[in-house]
Amino acid sequence: MIYRKFQDLEISWLAMGTMRLPDSEKSVDEEHVQRMVDYAIEKGVNYFDTGYDYHLGKSEVVIGKSLSKYPRDSYFLVDKFPGYNLKNFDKVEEIFEEQMERCGVDYFDFYLFHNVCELNIEKYLDPQYGVRDFLVKQKEAGRIKHLGFSAHGEYDVLKQFLEAYGEDVEFAQIQLNYLDYRFQNAKAKLELLHEYGLPVMVMEPMRGGRLANLSEGQAARLKALRPDESIPAWAHRYLQGFLEVVTVLTGASSLEQLAENIAIFEEDKPLTETEMATLNEIVDELMNENTVPCTACHYCDGHCPMDLDIPRLLGLYNEHSFTGGGFIAPFVIRTIPEDKRPDKCIGCGACQLVCPQKVEIWKTMGKFANMLKK
Ligand code: SF4
Numbered sequence: 346m347i348y349r350k351f352q353d354l355e356i357s358w359l360a361m362g363t364m365r366l367p368d369s370e371k372s373v374d375e376e377h378v379q380r381m382v383d384y385a386i387e388k389g390v391n392y393f394d395t396g397y398d399y400h401l402g403k404s405e406v407v408i409g410k411s412l413s414k415y416p417r418d419s420y421f422l423v424d425k426f427p428g429y430n431l432k433n434f435d436k437v438e439e440i441f442e443e444q445m446e447r448c449g450v451d452y453f454d455f456y457l458f459h460n461v462c463e464l465n466i467e468k469y470l471d472p473q474y475g476v477r478d479f480l481v482k483q484k485e486a487g488r489i490k491h492l493g494f495s496a497h498g499e500y501d502v503l504k505q506f507l508e509a510y511g512e513d514v515e516f517a518q519i520q521l522n523y524l525d526y527r528f529q530n531a532k533a534k535l536e537l538l539h540e541y542g543l544p545v546m547v548m549e550p551m552r553g554g555r556l557a558n559l560s561e562g563q564a565a566r567l568k569a570l571r572p573d574e575s576i577p578a579w580a581h582r583y584l585q586g587f588l589e590v591v592t593v594l595t596g597a598s599s600l601e602q603l604a605e606n607i608a609i610f611e612e613d614k615p616l617t618e619t620e621m622a623t624l625n626e627i628v629d630e631l632m633n634e635n636t637v638p639c640t641a642c643h644y645c646d647g648h649c650p651m652d653l654d655i656p657r658l659l660g661l662y663n664e665h666s667f668t669g670g671g672f673i674a675p676f677v678i679r680t681i682p683e684d685k686r687p688d689k690c691i692g693c694g695a696c697q698l699v700c701p702q703k704v705e706i707w708k709t710m711g712k713f714a715n716m717l718k719k
Pocket residue numbers: 648649650651652653655689690691692693694695696697706707710
């Protein structure tokens with residue numbers, strides 16, 4: 346196992362995610378999870394990530410139980426405040442105590458403000474809910490060893506959060522992979538985190554499995570460069586080039602999948618320049634699939650009679666369309682005033698006249714509005 350430094354700790358480069366554990370009929374297969382945890386520990390994994398609603402709360406219980414046979418200081422347990430549900434904001438203390446009880450521990454090694462995004466940023470920053478104050482107090486009391494946050498939101502939200510709480514957090518968890526470096530502006534987010542001196546925990550290294558399923562032609566080009574490497578391994582080799590990355594959350598739904606993942610993390614083999622160039626060509630191809638070629642040049646600004654933020658909406662369309670759904674775009678759309686959403690496009694075509702990329706904007710707005718209805 347490769348290890349990376351976080352302060353004075355040695356963290357395994359592979360972090361075991363527990364959002365998609367093996368289950369049957371909605372109940373987590375505890376015996377299977379125990380075998381996975383035993384295998385992970387035997388192979389040197391020491392970072393285990395859970396969440397309040399994963400498997401309807403069972404993930405915390407099962408992972409806590411599976412780890413309980415090991416000395417408490419031999420692994421790092423990670424949990425999060427579930428701020429993606431706005432109803433949780435006035436229950437921070439109750440939820441934290443429940444999480445401790447479910448996991449059967451008296452401290453968390455790492456604890457995060459979960460999923461800071463457009464939908465909840467105001468609540469996270471609102472002192473009346475006291476989320477920050479409560480978590481900082483838990484840290485002072487030793488019940489949280491390291492405080493951080495995870496974010497799926499856009500760059501501006503990240504900035505807003507850091508301007509308020511940059512002094513309180515010690516790490517950030519963001520979506521980073523070879524597609525999102527450009528597609529979701531992860532490059533700019535990394536630069537911002539660097540300004541605050543924050544190490545990075547990576548989520549979605551495989552973009553929900555999409556990067557493990559390249560076309561035959563794309564896979565063949567990668568195989569020609571590294572015949573012995575699997576396609577999923579490329580996503581991890583790519584991340585090995587980022588020195589600010591401490592660990593990579595990798596979900597597994599079976600012992601077999603976990604073993605495959607762990608095997609990739611036994612060696613540090615970052616990509617060469619030639620390999621990066623090939624990968625970037627593939628990224629270009631992926632970004633053209635089901636997306637529109639908006640470059641966010643803003644030439645269309647001021648041309649829309651409905652005053653829609655066209656580049657932003659198209660960026661969200663691209664995210665939603667490429668992902669084949671997902672929660673990110675709908676989350677952000679809910680924070681946009683109703684009269685500025687895609688369905689308010691009247692199809693006048695004024696924007697298209699100035700668009701250098703010839704994006705079929707009104708058609709895309711209509712398509713996006715229909716996708717959001719589903
Ligand atoms: S086509 Fe739609 S987005 Fe474009 S200017 Fe007209 S109303 Fe605005």
